[in-house]
Amino acid sequence: MNPATSASDPFRSVAPADALAGLWHGLALPDAALGHVRLSGADPILPSSFAIGAAAQASLGASALAAAALWAQRTGRWQEVSVDMRHALAEFRSERYLRVNGGPAPELWDSIAGLYPCGDGRWVRLHTNFPHHRDGVLRILQCAGNKDAVRTALGKWKAEDFEQVASDAGMVVSAMRAHDEWLAHPQAEALRGLPPVIIEKIGDAPPEPLPVLPPHAEINVDARPLSGVRVLDFTRIIAGPVAGRTLAAHGADVLLVTASHLPSMEVLVIDTGRGKRSCQLDLRDAEDKRALHKLLHGTDVVVQGYRQGGLDKLGAGPEAAARARPGIVYVSLSAYGHVGPWAGKRGFDSLVQTATGINGDEAQAAGKTEPVPLPAQVLDHASGYLMALGAMAALHRRATQGGSWHVRVSLAQTAQWLRSLGRVPDGMATPDQHIDEISDLLAIEESGFGELTTVRHAAQLSETPAHWALPSVPLGTHAPEWLPRGSR
Template sequence: MNAQPDAAPVPLEPSEVVAALWRDAGLPAEALAHLKLDGAEPVLPSSFAVGTAAQASLGAAALAAAALWHSRTGRWQDVSVDMRHAITEFRSERYLRVDGGPAPELWDKLAGIYRCGDGRWVRLHTNFPHHRDGVVRLLGCANDKAAVQAALEKRDAEAFETAASDAGLVVAALRSFEEWDRHPQAAALRGLPPVTLERIGDAPPQPLPAPASADAQPLSGVRVLDFTRIIAGPVAGRTLAAHGADVLLVTASHLPSIPPLVIDTGRGKRSCQLDLRDPDDKRTLHKLLHGADVMVQGYRPGGLAELGVGPEAAARARPGIVYVSLSAYGHVGPWSHKRGFDSLVQTATGFNDAEAQAAGSDMPRPLPAQVLDHAAGYLLAFGAMAALHRRAVEGGSWHVRVSLAQVGQWLRGLGRVPDGLKAPEQKIDDVSDLLEAVPSGFGMLTVVRHAAHLSETPARWTLPSEPLGTHAPEWLPRG
């Protein structure tokens, strides 16, 4: 939706939010009558409409799946999403358990918020070893939280943010909404919807065929190349898999990963390894691309283009491709090539400051979930399915773009929740009715069930999470 930040003094109705996403994507309005949204804010302690964001992004993705089902069968089905369940799925990594015990640690010991010498704050993201080592090297200090704090007390926050960004690291200076709104990057994004769809090539219409089996789902037979890591992109792939897509995660042995996120977001996917610096592996990728319907990528801006698989090259190689790109700060503006993660974008764009002000605290306060990541994940899946629908009707190759900063702008536009910070925190025992036990290549997992309910094609993951590189780099037969 194109609402300006903070346009709504109280939260918008989730159905209105979905309708705006639907209109922006150019999808058939008749689908909206088949969506039911239950529950109300607040669902977690936050002054922002995090429950609305969860329910609307999940609901839009599920309704897009139902629209594809209608295009394949001529039948609509009912879609429902409960807000409490949706926000629980927005924190799926927090509730992950492996063999009854805690999942591997998610956060590096240096990650977090620090006060600088000018009295301002910076947030460090050090979960990847090369990012951690780079920050320590830039500061000239030991790999120790106290040493990092002492070194930052000699730095100015924004100057260190710039120096870290110039070094390819991921650091964000804390800003208020007012400061962010004056930033050139905020100006570049203002007015953009959270999801953009652009036709980038010509191809004849490619309708999805009628289901080939009685247990088919909306995306059965759709092939998805998943070049993503961490949360947002992997959640998109997990969502597409839940609706029947053959999702093939592509990673490489030299790339770092975060084990609990691999486990949680790997449900429903196959996983192979290809080193795109190797000519043979690059040829294998191009063979996969020729058979793909969707490619989702979340690497640094321009990274895959440098390897010959950017959106334009992909559209030339595979006319009709739906190419889906995730970025931190958007595809336009001076920060369009800047790396970032959810926690950093929250910090840089004003959320941590605004939440602290609402709580009457001097300490920056994060949102109660990786809201930008999870919302971006479901909106990426929504955009991919919307583009598949457009491809079936209009033809063409499509580029879908979502950025964490645009999702943040969208979240601000959903309004604030009066007394939302008084809502109780959600512990794992409080959501036990939303969890299930499933086997995996890592042991028996306790995970959050998918929050969207489709009356005819229930979302499900038919493949378990497996260690990275378990599978061959090849497509399954179309079903």
């Protein structure tokens, strides 16, 4: 039994280095790498009873170490990786610390989003940041669009009944469960034993190592672990976009693909768009679909966060991508996992926290009766770094074994992994952190949105410092085409 889950010592936690090593060994990456990583700091840094600092440090550090492993493949030498926990947690709240032209960033949350008590004494969480999700919830409740009206309307419902009706209508709603209730749920049963990152071979292809980089004395100063790697980024909100942002930080040419009819959240576009180019394609249009398939033929990695089967219907699912481009690495994010009765269920970080018992456990640790969320979108950010880790681990396999690979990550599996790291005694007594307290971790840069104040990348690499060569830009700024390889 993992000591973090021992009933006799529920607050024993896993050391961050052990958490990182667990991720590393789970993906069969080279043991030699673990001698090149240095972690500093300890939980608690933010108010939480969960080991969120360890989760941030391990997931972010493992992704950086995977970049170092690709660098070693390409150059024959390792570089040192270091991650400070305080910095890692600041990056886990990057959207919270974002400033635009010296002022606050655009509002993240819709006015009726949040937790509400229902008539049976249980709670539900509504995620209404997209207009169609807000409108759909209000149609079911048949009430005005303000918190008081929503609270009154939900007082007539049982929490799980409303969750079911809303989910059946395609809305994003979660009833709050205690952890024991979640463990007894069929979806939790389906996920039990699954690792946080799954890599499956989905096609044959010859080995395809990344181009060898020249000796140190001759190396281009701009060369980085993912130089020449092309990434198609079909993601929105936080987790998937963080994965693309991370790959860009290590030198990949990341092309974000959106469509004008899809809703977006500007604050997240700004924060997670660093390092990326951005184009728009409507995959319902025949000409745009042809443009996508032309892109696929030149792609190394696809990162996507649409519901299971969503891109399959548009000819851009994993199997189709592997046929179009043998040797592709295809990374899929889901809310509740790719198996089980909730495999197709919509969800976001805050909803998964509610459904899996995290909000209830935080409330209990804080001595409160109302649900308490984690002090960051931990499941989103950790999943983003796990997706980037999986992508680079698959590129490592492609170099030596060949093949096309499908990487799977879900917010619910990340929640399961977070819980396996244990709990932090008196963690809720830790004071929260204000932006002034992390000013040494911030950078000021120009962008397509004006002057931005952002959190620098927390992983330090000794030879190829992680950074974003391109600024955030409005959606659709660029043409849907690849740069010449090696131009990034």
